[in-house]
Amino acid sequence: MSGGVDSSAAAALLHEQGHEVIGVSLRLSRSDRPSAPGRCCSPDDLDDARSVAETLGIPFYVFEATELFDRTVVRPFVASYLDGETPIPCTACNREVKFGHLLAKARSLGARLATGHYARIEGEGPRRLLRGVDAARDQSYFLYDLGQDELNDLVFPVGGLTKAQTRDIARRAGLRTADKPESQDICFIPDGDTAGFVERGAAKLGRSLAPGPIVTRDGEIIGEHDGLHAYTVGQRKGLPSAALGPAGHKLPIYVSELRPASNEIVVGPAAELEKTTFRVAKAAWIAGHPPAEDETLTVRVRHRHTGSACTVRASGEGFVVHALEPIRSPAPGQSAVLYRGDEVVGGGAIERS
Structure with missing residues (x-):
């Protein structure tokens, strides 16, 4: 429970359905500063999550994950920028913290893990990961490296809903997060100054910046x-x-x-940004294997990218994308995520040319 409306409504839905629900938040920072509007993971958000749990009448716990978050998300984020890449911290946080550390905690309690992600899980062996119904809120792009092992123990209760429906559920349950503003940008950069954050982080990593x-x-x-x-x-x-x-x-x-x-x-000029072929590293496949080389898929190279038709060829631990039409600005460090219609096939990190 992040303290936002999506995870609050997810908890309310599961509680309504008769599940035994335990609310858990992660402490990702030692800062006691109040959050700015549109941020997440602050002390204020923990208070909101606790209030939701009290309203629903479910147990609530805060798990300490500050060091893990810094080691697996923040420091690699800084290092990636220093290496000339454009990293996606949400993907790393999902992989290492939520669906790594927290899922392991849930399993140790004999529980499954539910979150407020706008994505869907369907099927029984193999499980399929699908886009969220609300295209404007779809978060499947950040979840491409979930495998069958994780999908078997995950639940996305709001993935089949629109944002408006999610807020209605929170209002119906009397939750104070019902009209809470959206979280935006990067949660651990409170002022939105990414360059300044990387400059401060570079010193901690012993890295220098030079013109x-x-x-x-x-x-x-x-x-x-x-x-x-x-x-x-x-x-x-x-x-x-x-x-x-x-x-x-x-x-x-x-x-x-x-x-x-x-x-x-x-x-x-803009023409130099157009690419029809690029390499992708650290491939992850939802079904456990790459697609056929002659299958036409859709690739997204940014969260807001609507997608481009392509074929892919597995290569070592990655794959090569062959776009049917030029794609603008596939940036190293960003994710290339492959879709078959609404189904996520897999993805990886775009490599430098």
Whole structure:
């Protein structure tokens, strides 16, 4: 129970259905500061989760996970940015904390684990992971590395509902989280300043930040950056005002590549962002095996990406995506998640070209 409306409604639904429900929150930070609007995992959120449990009349516990969260989510997040990637902390948190540590806790109690994720689980051997019914809230993109072992003991009670229906359930149960604002951005960066957070985290990892050149694909230096961590592939903001292209046909420039080895940012016109082939590492397959190479699937390279048709070829511990049409800005560190209609097939982390 994060203290938000989704996990609150999930608990209420399970309680209504007659299940024995135990509410659990995770303490992920030692900070006692009140949360800003739209944040999650703060002391205020623990209070909200406790209030929901009291209203429902269910036991409630807070499990300490600060060190685990820092070691498996926060520090790798900082290191990934320093390495010129664009990481997704929610995926790491799901894998290591919620569906790793917390699921193990649930199993030790003889229980299954329910969360407020907008995704669905169907089928009996093998289990299938599907998009949430509410397309605007669907969170299946962050769950691609769940396997059959985890899916057998997971429940997503609100995955078949819209957000409006979820809020109605919370209101019907008299929960104070019913109209709570959405959590946004990254929960452990309270001011939204990702670059500043990475700068502070770099010192703790013994990593240094240094300015470096901004170059074109041909090697022409057109400016200087303050650190790779402040940029991501596809970014336009913060670049020099120079434009590229033939005389009279100047084009705006974007970050097309980050080169940590040489500390260079490569920029170019939008056309350089288009990719039809890219590699993906650390493949995870929901059914335990990759799809057939001739099967046409849909790949999403960002949470808000609607998806592009592709085929894939397994390669070592990863796979290669062959898109049927160019995909804009598949950024290293982001996830490439494969779908067969609404069903999640699997995914992995996009590698640097």
